[in-house]
Amino acid sequence: MMTEPASAARPTLTLYSPSGVVMRAPDLRRAATRLERLGFAVTVDASATAKFQRFAGDDDTRLAALHRVADAAPSIALATRGGYGLTRLLDRIEWDRLAAAVDRGTRWVGYSDQTALQLALLAHTGRSSWHGPLGIEDFGRTDGDGPGGLDDLTPDCFIEAMSGELEAVGFRTEAGFDGLEAEGVLWGGNLTVLCSLLGTPHWPRIEGGILFVEDINEHPYRVERMLLQLHQAGVLAAQKAVVLGDFGGWRKSPLDRGYTLRTMVAHLRSVCPVPVLTGLPFGHVPTKVTLPVGRVVDLVVQRRDALLAWADDH
């Protein structure tokens, strides 16, 4: 790292652990090294490898880490892992401190359990954050091909987003939405975590937005139940579009008898008047885009090519 020039100009990036325990320290070191190679000046938070049961330290430890990172206001605050843990902290987080970091230029980044942080930050302060990779999951693995142990698209998109240069993400969607144009606040994340905020003070009341969701290991009937909850709660009809990411890892059952993700989406479309697009490359999958949560975006579809675009954030 010392041999690289212009180190002072590199964006600072802090790896911290607000959720699940980091089981293998080498994974975290590998992530730090790879992120350095990708051009970031990496700091690992003091309690990033703390352990308490299934958490990265007890609640006080993780809460202190979150506030410490906020006060330091690095260019990028990147969670090491998802898992579970933020729900326990939501009532105790000093949102003003996280908002102050955003105002000083910090981008909060992650997915999965990070959905709770990002949507609650939006609910309490209106500040935006970034739904994107996790430190260990996307940069610390030994498997895969690319610099993150995975493909190249994920780090490329992440780097562009973190530099402020990324202004659009394109994806291939199903036929039937040609000509669709919508503008609204982009929000969403992991569907289970998002639904776990419903009815609480941490729920962002977004109207006229563009909602994106993904999940892992959830059978389509469980995904459907959550989406129908959002529908019955009036959330879906208040959006301009719903964009589905990846829903993988679930097991088929002999009871399904032709009930699939596809039939689930068809049912949702039959009861919900909002356009429901599929194909956004994000979720618990190797290839994931980095998206701004809480920013106004344009969704434009031409034939089967969809584009989510936003204004330069400089």
Add this chain to the structure above:
Amino acid sequence: MMTEPASAARPTLTLYSPSGVVMRAPDLRRAATRLERLGFAVTVDASATAKFQRFAGDDDTRLAALHRVADAAPSIALATRGGYGLTRLLDRIEWDRLAAAVDRGTRWVGYSDQTALQLALLAHTGRSSWHGPLGIEDFGRTDGDGPGGLDDLTPDCFIEAMSGELEAVGFRTEAGFDGLEAEGVLWGGNLTVLCSLLGTPHWPRIEGGILFVEDINEHPYRVERMLLQLHQAGVLAAQKAVVLGDFGGWRKSPLDRGYTLRTMVAHLRSVCPVPVLTGLPFGHVPTKVTLPVGRVVDLVVQRRDALLAWADDH
């Protein structure tokens, strides 16, 4: 059946299918036969074995069955199965018809997916129902010892509850609640299904109640996330007590590191001021009590013996 005397005086019981598909018709016939032997005049609804994907018929078919059973107003409307399906019907059910059946003496019974029906019925009409066994699950299996292919407590408690003679259910709870006395509306059921109603018009806004919940195949961290959602939504603090049933079927993870159901409950108690009792024998387990949902009950604890008692419903 024809040989039994006093058939006309027997309570009528209709087996119907509002949720998951009945895969094996013999299971349903076995349930009907056993319920006849237990003293009920059993009718099997016309579409109880209908099939559409993973559902017991398409939405129109299941909705029609529900309304047909309501209009017939048998003494007992017993769902054949849980699974998933009621969520799709909630916005379309004519609640007045179900309430009219209750007023004519019908007891709606079941658990699991039935939680959606029971709580929505309470939300829309204030009518009570019974959280108890399911037709096939509890009376149609070939395994087990008792008349339902299971133990004797489940049918015994069910029969008493259906006759109006059951006025209390006792269970052994943990130490620490000696002397607790609370009166309030009993409500609850399957935790996942209950949470799926939050924020929708189908959510019963019960204050000062006694909330009972159970779940299956949900890791304690997922149970915790749901309970914390209810806590953060102000639901738990508005109750006089929370009573936990069975939470089984989940798999331990190497990530748990001592995080268990027990530590989860301890955490919940540390953040929530309401008494959280364990030990209620209900859930996705062979031995389950039958409980009135939406009725005022007394919860009394002496040492470790807890009693849920209610007034005669005649």
